[in-house]
Amino acid sequence: MxxxxxxxxxxxxxxxxxxxxxxxPQQGAGNSFxxxxxxxxxxxDPAYRLFPGDEVEVTVHTADELNRTLAVGPDGRVSLPLAGSVMVAQMTGPQAARAIADRYARVLRDPIVEVRPVTYGxxxxxxxxxxxxxxxxxxxxxxxxxxxxxxxxxxxxxxxxxxxxxxxxxxxxxxxxxxxxxxxxxxxxxxxxxxxxxxxxxxxxxxxxxxxxxxxxxxxxxxxxxxxxxxxxxxxxxxxxxx
CATH class of the missing domain: 3.10.560.10 (Outer membrane lipoprotein wza domain like)
Known part of the structure; x- marks a missing residue:
């Protein structure tokens, strides 16, 4: 390369x-550490955090028809059916699941969401x-x-x-x-x-x-x-x- x-x-x-x-910065900042x-x-090992270019499997246990494998876009968001774009970059899987569940709560009753990375950028x-x-x-x-x-x-x-x-x-x-x-x-x-x-x-x-x-x-x-x-x-x- x-x-x-x-x-x-x-x-x-x-x-x-x-x-x-x-x-x-001050002049001469490199003179001392x-x-x-x-x-x-x-x-x-820190928990893995999602990043643009990753792909995630989004499972909505209370609405199987919404299950998708989605790419994390350059802006750090995934595009969800019915719910639009949700920011997931720099989140762990459970954090992303909560963010997506919060968005789906606008159109679903008590959504249960799981997010799992499947490929990595x-x-x-x-x-x-x-x-x-x-x-x-x-x-x-x-x-x-x-x-x-x-x-x-x-x-x-x-x-x-x-x-x-x-x-x-x-x-x-x-x-x-x-x-x-x-x-x-x-x-x-x-x-x-x-x-x-x-x-x-x-x-x-x-x-x-x-x-x-x-x-x-x-x-x-x-x-x-x-x-x-x-x-x-x-x-x-x-x-x-x-x-």
Whole structure:
């Protein structure tokens, strides 16, 4: 797969103005790193949340004729017979079921709804920092790790600090978790703390210290539309508005 250039990423994703939710960053923000801006990493697998491109099986147990397999549209909505469009993106299956049941309650008595994802859209991550081709990439396997992510981006260049490659992930409450991975150990064949990546993870290879994550988030999260809008706003809030 050809690596997307920064221009193609910007063209494909568009410009995002986060002025309403993020204050203007201070000059020299990358000179220090404040761990308190990020949450403690949780090893638990978060509940799967629906995303545009997924397909869901909607079962209305009280009205079988309304059962459908529906695609989550680019706007995050599914189109229901009799009830119109309902937003389900960023919801778990049970949350989407409740949202759909609430809509069907306008035309049905006590609807009982179940939502189950049956196919999944593109699983994408963002790779940046000291790599040869920073940008958006599709995950090549469900167990893909940080080393594979760097490889997709053309590999780390000679300036990358591979002892502290940063991984960012949205937490269950919408905040942002951060941890680092020592890739040098893996390159030497030593035991390494392997992190299987998940959709919308951000992998960042710093040049000198992880303090550079401040400047990276300004470039990729404040100034362009990233993979997951909800994650973008949460990350911008964490990075630019934390005390």
């Amino acid at each position: 050809a690596a997307p250039t920064r221009r193609s990423v910007l063209s494909a994703l568009g410009v995002l103005a986060l002025g309403a939710c993020a204050s203007t 404040e761990p308190s801006r990020f949450q403690t990493w949780s090893e638990g 593109a699983q994408q991550i963002l790779v940046g920092g000291e790599v040869r081709s920073p940008g958006v990439y599709e995950m090549i396997s469900p167990r893909m790790g940080v080393m594979e992510a760097l490889t997709l981006a053309g590999g780390a260049n000679n300036r990358a600090r591979l002892r502290q490659v940063v991984v960012l992930r949205r937490a269950e409450d919408g905040g942002v978790m951060m941890r680092t991975v020592d890739i040098r150990n893996a390159q030497r064949g030593a035991p390494t703390d392997i992190i299987p990546l998940a959709r919308h993870d951000i992998v960042f290879a710093p040049r000198t210290t992880i303090a550079e994550i401040n400047d990276f988030t300004e470039l990729y999260i404040r100034n362009i539309l990233p993979l997951d809008n909800a994650f973008a706003y949460a990350l911008a809030d964490q990075v630019f508005n934390s005390n």
